[in-house]
Amino acid sequence: MAMIPIAELRRLGETQELEFKRSLSLMKEGLTTLCGMVNATAAKGTVVFGIDPSGDVVGLGDENLDSAQRTLAQHGRQKLDPPLALDIRAFLCEGKPILILSAQRSRAIPFHEYGGRAYIREGSSTRQLSVLEKQSLSVLRNRDLHNGPWICDQCGAYAGTISCVEVTSAGPRKTYRHSCGGEWWPATQPISPIEGQ
Numbered sequence: 001m002a003m004i005p006i007a008e009l010r011r012l013g014e015t016q017e018l019e020f021k022r023s024l025s026l027m028k029e030g031l032t033t034l035c036g037m038v039n040a041t042a043a044k045g046t047v048v049f050g051i052d053p054s055g056d057v058v059g060l061g062d063e064n065l066d067s068a069q070r071t072l073a074q075h076g077r078q079k080l081d082p083p084l085a086l087d088i089r090a091f092l093c094e095g096k097p098i099l100i101l102s103a104q105r106s107r108a109i110p111f112h113e114y115g116g117r118a119y120i121r122e123g124s125s126t127r128q129l130s131v132l133e134k135q136s137l138s139v140l141r142n143r144d145l146h147n148g149p150w151i152c153d154q155c156g157a158y159a160g161t162i163s164c165v166e167v168t169s170a171g172p173r174k175t176y177r178h179s180c181g182g183e184w185w186p187a188t189q190p191i192s193p194i195e196g197q
């Protein structure tokens with residue numbers, strides 16, 4: 001098993017994108033938190049099982065890590081919608097086994113739900129999104145509903161409006177391709193706890 005120093009874990013991210021869970025009995029809480037992290041502006045998050053919220057490495061004791069990894073992956077597949085690819089890795093930290101769970105939201109997906117509810121991470125806490133907030137996220141993150149401004153994911157160019165229409169066999173449709181080879185994505189997000197801090 002690969003080893004990872006606790007200092008490196010702490011460097012993985014800010015509180016916004018990293019959370020420690022003491023044990024695997026907190027699997028539901030961990031996935032709720034992860035759902036909130038990927039739905040925030042950063043669109044990614046990491047939850048570490050086997051570390052106390054204070055940062056003490058407690059380890060997962062006698063847990064069978066292989067089966068724990070499978071259970072976690074299966075639980076995620078059943079509860080996360082749309083599907084979210086989970087990266088689950090076992091490490092030894094200060095000689096104790098831990099599991100690192102991380103995920104990233106595709107920009108094409110406005111938000112993920114866990115167990116039928118959408119969450120958002122704000123600072124170090126996680127709360128449920130209201131119906132209105134979900135609608136707002138859909139509009140601002142769904143390219144077909146977005147009116148600008150835009151940012152190119154390759155060259156970083158900004159544009160107030162884009163008017164790229166390509167004619168396909170199914171008729172004219174919007175395209176988000178930039179001349180540099182990149183793609184235009186909504187440049188602003190409505191819920192952005194990180195900005196302005």
Ligand SMILES: [Zn+2]
Pocket residue numbers: 152153154155156157178179180181182183
């Ligand atoms: Zn570009």
